[in-house]
Amino acid sequence: xxxxxxxxxxxxxxxxxxxxxxxxxxxxNVVLEKASRRRLDPFLVLAIIREESAFAPQAVSPAGARxxxxxxxFTATRLAGAHGLPxxxxxxxxxxxxxxxxxxxxELADLLAEFKxxxxxxxxxxxxxxxxxxxxxxxxxYAGPEEFVEEIPFDETRTYxxxxxGTFGRYRALYAATAPSSNVQGPPSTVTNEASGAGGR
Numbered sequence: 001x002x003x004x005x006x007x008x009x010x011x012x013x014x015x016x017x018x019x020x021x022x023x024x025x026x027x028x029n030v031v032l033e034k035a036s037r038r039r040l041d042p043f044l045v046l047a048i049i050r051e052e053s054a055f056a057p058q059a060v061s062p063a064g065a066r067x068x069x070x071x072x073x074f075t076a077t078r079l080a081g082a083h084g085l086p087x088x089x090x091x092x093x094x095x096x097x098x099x100x101x102x103x104x105x106x107e108l109a110d111l112l113a114e115f116k117x118x119x120x121x122x123x124x125x126x127x128x129x130x131x132x133x134x135x136x137x138x139x140x141x142y143a144g145p146e147e148f149v150e151e152i153p154f155d156e157t158r159t160y161x162x163x164x165x166g167t168f169g170r171y172r173a174l175y176a177a178t179a180p181s182s183n184v185q186g187p188p189s190t191v192t193n194e195a196s197g198a199g200g201r
Contacts, residue, residue, distance in 0.1 A: 038109035069104025120145035
């Protein structure tokens with residue numbers, strides 16, 4: 001639901017700046033450029049950045065993932081070689097937004113291609129690693145995104161997928177009508193609705 005319980009008195013929605021602050025379009029020109037190059041929905045990229053780093057380019061996770069899209073250095077080296085980008089450290093920094101988004105969108109596009117455009121396993125793989133998702137599907141099968149997300153054995157990854165899908169849906173509801181056309185369908189509605197109540201990552 002786009003307008004939660006804390007609407008203003010009389011049923012009027014909060015001022016637009018309220019939603020702009022909750023769901024910023026940080027680094028929009030770079031996001032749009034890199035997402036378009038990989039045929040990704042730019043609002044999906046914004047959702048990942050919001051949940052991964054809260055738009056802080058210097059963010060570093062406890063595991064060592066870095067930058068806006070929280071790319072691991074060894075993943076960055078692999079992606080750079082596969083996609084014709086400079087490797088990290090060779091005049092390229094994972095804290096630099098344009099470079100980080102280029103790598104993160106390349107990884108996301110690769111995962112979407114592997115999982116045939118299905119956002120749920122692709123997002124799970126972005127968080128937990130594709131080797132885990134391949135094993136889960138091999139061991140348990142795949143009955144669809146709603147069933148899969150509830151059966152993710154890692155609590156962090158299950159919450160992460162729900163949060164990103166919920167945030168993606170909100171970005172599209174807020175901004176998609178005035179934005180360039182997208183190449184990726186919106187998130188599964190049932191997963192998105194459940195995500196509105198998900199806890200922090």
